[in-house]
Amino acid sequence: MLDRDVCRRARLARDARFDGQFFTAVRTTGIYCRPICPATPPQEGNVDYYPSAIEAARAGYRPCLRCRPDSAPGSPAWKGTDTTLERALRLIDAGALQDASLDRLCSRLGIGDRYLRALFQRRFGVSPKAYARYQQCLFAKQLLHQTRLPVTDIAYASGFRSLRRFNACFREYMGMAPSQLRRQAGTTTGGLTLHLAYRPPYAWPVMQRFLARRRIDGLEWIGDDHYGRSFTWQHTKGCFTAIHDPRRHGFRVTLELDDLSVMQPVVANIRRILDLDADTRAIETHLAGAAPGLPLIEGLRLPGTWSLFEAGVRAILGQQVSIDAAKRHVQMLVETLGPGFADSAGEQRRHFPGPESIAENELAFLRMPGARRETLRRFAAWYRDAPKVDDPAHWLALKGIGPWTVDYARLRGTSHPDIWLAGDLGVKQALGALESESRIDPQAAAPWRSYLTLQLWNR
Numbered sequence: 001m002l003d004r005d006v007c008r009r010a011r012l013a014r015d016a017r018f019d020g021q022f023f024t025a026v027r028t029t030g031i032y033c034r035p036i037c038p039a040t041p042p043q044e045g046n047v048d049y050y051p052s053a054i055e056a057a058r059a060g061y062r063p064c065l066r067c068r069p070d071s072a073p074g075s076p077a078w079k080g081t082d083t084t085l086e087r088a089l090r091l092i093d094a095g096a097l098q099d100a101s102l103d104r105l106c107s108r109l110g111i112g113d114r115y116l117r118a119l120f121q122r123r124f125g126v127s128p129k130a131y132a133r134y135q136q137c138l139f140a141k142q143l144l145h146q147t148r149l150p151v152t153d154i155a156y157a158s159g160f161r162s163l164r165r166f167n168a169c170f171r172e173y174m175g176m177a178p179s180q181l182r183r184q185a186g187t188t189t190g191g192l193t194l195h196l197a198y199r200p201p202y203a204w205p206v207m208q209r210f211l212a213r214r215r216i217d218g219l220e221w222i223g224d225d226h227y228g229r230s231f232t233w234q235h236t237k238g239c240f241t242a243i244h245d246p247r248r249h250g251f252r253v254t255l256e257l258d259d260l261s262v263m264q265p266v267v268a269n270i271r272r273i274l275d276l277d278a279d280t281r282a283i284e285t286h287l288a289g290a291a292p293g294l295p296l297i298e299g300l301r302l303p304g305t306w307s308l309f310e311a312g313v314r315a316i317l318g319q320q321v322s323i324d325a326a327k328r329h330v331q332m333l334v335e336t337l338g339p340g341f342a343d344s345a346g347e348q349r350r351h352f353p354g355p356e357s358i359a360e361n362e363l364a365f366l367r368m369p370g371a372r373r374e375t376l377r378r379f380a381a382w383y384r385d386a387p388k389v390d391d392p393a394h395w396l397a398l399k400g401i402g403p404w405t406v407d408y409a410r411l412r413g414t415s416h417p418d419i420w421l422a423g424d425l426g427v428k429q430a431l432g433a434l435e436s437e438s439r440i441d442p443q444a445a446a447p448w449r450s451y452l453t454l455q456l457w458n459r
Contacts, residue, residue, distance in 0.1 A: 032056035037067035095265035098159035157263040201299030273304030290444035311413025355384035375400030420449035430456035
């Protein structure tokens with residue numbers, strides 16, 4: 001439940017830490033806004049507060065053209081208590097209802113469609129399909145504001161297969177035609193460049209150091225203010241560079257894609273690997289109670305890896321070796337099996353190798369015990385044959401894969417917020433170095449134990 005007094009103070013102060021946590025709907029204008037909206041604040045008696053954009057829309061409000069609610073950071077799905085709903089939202093954000101049916105989504109979740117509909121109705125008051133369509137329209141609105149893409153391309157990039165269907169949905173949810181919004185949007189940036197917002201603070205120097213230490217040449221590139229990499233999404237290849245813009249509380253992301261139809265889930269995944277939707281203020285308040293005396297880094301984020309498969313490969317190659325040794329193994333794997341390409345600037349890049357190329361290679365070029373090479377090949381073969389299984393718990397059935405590998409892959413490959421790596425050497429060393437009065441209760445840190453793990457890694 002939203003605390004009306006907290007919401008009032010946050011919107012009057014335009015506090016960016018609450019951006020995306022709630023939306024202010026103004027009865028006199030029929031518009032809903034972010035807490036940071038630059039417009040003159042309305043009278044308190046004329047506003048209602050909603051925890052999500054879809055709920056404001058369902059109540060009949062249109063998104064503001066000044067503060068652009070489509071650009072707000074999202075609220076973490078696990079803020080609720082229903083893990084099934086959280087998984088459903090994550091899969092929908094990844095395009096599960098763009099390229100498959102509701103029945104297929106329910107099959108992946110292991111539930112019936114009636115139960116899934118009930119979850120969405122109880123939480124948002126709409127069906128899963130309506131929720132997905134509204135997210136597509138919000139993403140299209142962001143593209144209309146921030147890019148020069150033609151409206152037809154924006155429809156395709158937002159997951160619509162028909163321009164007529166796109167126009168109808170956009171009019172229904174946004175209250176105007178896409179072309180009308182484009183005329184009002186004013187100056188836009190060239191190419192595929194988007195601003196992705198976060199709630200401050202954001203400990204970028206810590207994130208930058210973590211990613212730089214594990215950077216794979218050709219696959220990733222990083223500097224003082226940016227991080228970029230190549231990627232594969234389904235059968236589409238691309239690359240992105242995210243430049244940190246602390247004054248605007250976000251990243252300026254330039255994106256290259258072979259196929260615009262996967263743009264929405266690709267952008268959602270970029271948000272995930274940079275952990276842009278975390279509410280670090282709430283997380284650190286919780287951790288302070290579970291770990292009294294532990295100095296906490298303010299604004300710490302979970303550094304993600306592009307895919308669960310890549311996270312699993314990195315975890316296997318990092319078993320019982322140092323970070324630098326694991327990096328050398330991954331570098332050799334990418335240089336030997338990763339497909340090469342040139343980006344739009346002529347830079348030579350590589351993609352991460354797929355399951356097929358790893359499973360079908362002897363991997364003799366990797367200087368490591370033969371048993372570990374076979375573990376990697378077994379893992380790749382399993383992933384090749386079961387690409388839609390998104391629960392790493394199944395990996396435990398594979399010889400050579402234990403709980404640490406699965407948990408590390410969950411932490412970086414899915415950005416799971418509640419992973420406690422009790423057996424990790426870095427965690428053990430950090431705990432051993434703590435003063436005796438700094439007592440840590442990992443169970444009390446739930447559901448944010450991944451952030452506690454990262455706090456200890458960065459001591």
